[in-house]
Amino acid sequence: TTPPLSAGAAARPQEPRAPREFVALDSVDPTIRQEMRYVSAHNFVGERIDGYRQPVCILTRPAAEALHRAQTRLLTQGYTLKVYDCYRPQRAVDHFVRWAKDLADERKKAEFYPRVDKSRLFEDGYIAAKSGHSRGGTMDLTIVPLPALPAPPPGPGQESVPCFAPQAQRYPDNSVDMGTGFDCFDTLSHTDDPRVQGAQRANRQRLKSALTAEGFVNLPEEWWHFTYKPELFPDTYFDFPVSRRSVSGHRP
Numbered sequence: 001t002t003p004p005l006s007a008g009a010a011a012r013p014q015e016p017r018a019p020r021e022f023v024a025l026d027s028v029d030p031t032i033r034q035e036m037r038y039v040s041a042h043n044f045v046g047e048r049i050d051g052y053r054q055p056v057c058i059l060t061r062p063a064a065e066a067l068h069r070a071q072t073r074l075l076t077q078g079y080t081l082k083v084y085d086c087y088r089p090q091r092a093v094d095h096f097v098r099w100a101k102d103l104a105d106e107r108k109k110a111e112f113y114p115r116v117d118k119s120r121l122f123e124d125g126y127i128a129a130k131s132g133h134s135r136g137g138t139m140d141l142t143i144v145p146l147p148a149l150p151a152p153p154p155g156p157g158q159e160s161v162p163c164f165a166p167q168a169q170r171y172p173d174n175s176v177d178m179g180t181g182f183d184c185f186d187t188l189s190h191t192d193d194p195r196v197q198g199a200q201r202a203n204r205q206r207l208k209s210a211l212t213a214e215g216f217v218n219l220p221e222e223w224w225h226f227t228y229k230p231e232l233f234p235d236t237y238f239d240f241p242v243s244r245r246s247v248s249g250h251r252p
């Protein structure tokens with residue numbers, strides 16, 4: 001029988017929790033930096049995304065352990081990984097889909113997709129309506145030189161600088177220069193775009209080599225997007241919220 005609610009307690013439907021195979025990345029590797037963009041308003045939509053309750057990176061355990069191995073290698077080279085997004089609930093993806101249909105909402109166009117028509121973002125491969133992120137083994141990430149310095153706050157008008165502008169001009173980030181910022185929906189973000197040369201190309205290669213050595217596969221359209229293979233849940237799109245509660249009690 002259902003226990004009675006105590007006086008004053010509101011009946012709140014329980015949110016789904018993650019299966020035991022999911023962990024908080026910081027319980028496996030506390031040295032990997034986290035800048036979880038979709039819990040903040042600094043992203044291509046311009047507001048917190050549905051389902052992101054706390055700035056915590058959640059992944060399947062094999063993906064988190066593989067990321068830890070890549071981090072160990074990068075630390076010896078004087079760099080640390082920094083994740084921008086990890087597990088993404090289906091309701092967050094649905095938020096992206098709803099946003100994409102509202103062609104009048106171009107709040108963040110100037111920074112994140114200045115040269116791409118909003119109506120093409122899914123077609124061109126920059127956002128997916130069924131995303132590997134919701135399966136738990138995919139993440140968006142970059143590398144940061146050590147010692148990692150905090151990024152300065154954005155200067156006046158910096159929110160509107162194109163994400164492919166020279167690094168000193170675009171929205172501040174403490175990462176290495178990859179030629180574009182994170183979630184820059186533009187052909188310049190294609191990992192092997194021939195216009196990206198020198199240090200920027202070497203930085204992309206450093207990230208890609210460290211991750212592919214551990215079993216990750218890169219999305220050619222986005223230098224920052226990697227999936228750990230084989231996937232533990234290749235056909236399941238989870239919808240538990242991004243919060244510590246979703247994985248509390250799960251062993252690291």
Ligand SMILES: C[C@@H](N)C(=O)N[C@H](C)C(=O)O
Nearest residue numbers: 125126127128131132140
């Ligand atoms: C939205 C961007 N960060 C991303 O992850 N794109 C891929 C294609 C996805 O949505 O799975």
Ligand SMILES: [Zn+2]
Nearest residue numbers: 139140225226
């Ligand atoms: Zn991604």
